[in-house]
Amino acid sequence: MSSNAAGLPRAACRQTTRSPEPDLVLGRLSERFPVPDKPRLAPLDELVLTILSQSTTDENRDRAWRTLAARYPAEDVGGAAGGASPTGPISWESVLRATPAELEDAVRVAGLANQKAPAIHAALQRLRDEVGRITLDHLEEMGDEEAIAYLTTFRGVGVKTAACVLCFSLRRPVLPVDTHVLRIARRLAWVPPRASADLTYTTLSRTVSPSERFRMHMLLITFGRSLCLARAPRCGECPLEPECPRIGV
CATH class of the missing domain: 1.10.340.30 (Hypothetical protein; domain 2)
Incomplete structure (x- = not known):
């Protein structure tokens, strides 16, 4: 039986057809990771x-x-x-x-x-x-x-x-889309699998509450660097595993 990028048998990789709501993702990641500090520069x-x-x-x-x-x-x-x-x-x-x-x-x-x-x-x-x-x-x-x-x-x-x-x-309510945010947004089916960073920015600007955009950005980066890796995502340790559509994994 073939395996996916996480090393799990493909038959064991249950996929859901629905993407998790941003509030659920934010809550799960907040329970797992602290929000990193980011010094405010000019x-x-x-x-x-x-x-x-x-x-x-x-x-x-x-x-x-x-x-x-x-x-x-x-x-x-x-x-x-x-x-x-x-x-x-x-x-x-x-x-x-x-x-x-x-x-x-x-x-x-x-x-x-x-x-x-x-x-x-x-x-x-x-x-x-x-x-x-x-x-x-x-x-x-x-x-x-x-x-x-x-x-x-x-x-x-x-x-x-x-x-x-x-x-x-400026601490404005915007959510920058770097490589980690883009990869995770695609995997969670928040955007189409081949969505651009600019389209993802526009989409998340509509779906993530303004007051939570800074926190979402910082948590997604931490999540992308530690668990939702580009080549070998650690799905077995992921707090979003039950709801994740695993698009592209």
């Missing part, structure tokens, strides 16, 4: 940190940030960096003055440096030109949809990156 810090995080690990993202902080330190945490960061304050003015090669070298450990460095530089230059100083504090004056639309006009910034800025920095 909007520009969060934007750069999220760009660095694209297609890499948190460890490599933070190593790239620490390199930037070491090479371009902020003299005034409240001014130059726009807010304190747990991984070191950065002078964005100094980063803007760096050569393309210098900036690319500084973020190389995060991967895709030839894409991330130009995206960061372009954002800093645009803010300097349009706002008069390197800051994204004006996002506070925008509504959620307006802010998402504005941020996605920046080079290398998609809906997920923009939503991270709103969710983590």
Whole structure:
């Protein structure tokens, strides 16, 4: 008898035809996992940190940030960096003055440096030109949809990156869809099996209560990293096992 990705016989993998309600998922995951803490950064810090995080690990993202902080330190945490960061304050003015090669070298450990460095530089230059100083504090004056639309006009910034800025920095009721959230939403049949991240973002914005979106995002990431793994999900240990449709598993 063949087995599924979790190592269970396929005949034993009972599938339900209904997807569990978000409130049930939130309740089960809350009983199993604590909600991770997420430091609140200045909007520009969060934007750069999220760009660095694209297609890499948190460890490599933070190593790239620490390199930037070491090479371009902020003299005034409240001014130059726009807010304190747990991984070191950065002078964005100094980063803007760096050569393309210098900036690319500084973020190389995060991967895709030839894409991330130009995206960061372009954002800093645009803010300097349009706002008069390197800051994204004006996002506070925008509504959620307006802010998402504005941020996605920046080079290398998609809906997920923009939503991270709103969710983590501004504490707006949005639910960023990263690779873990997308995978789990598909498996739970919250969205079609081939749904895009943008469609999933739109769908979850309708189905998850605004007050629970931050908590849902953080719990789904923890769940995706510990149990609902991409290649070998640990279904036998899953608190959602009785209700999970196991789409694609």
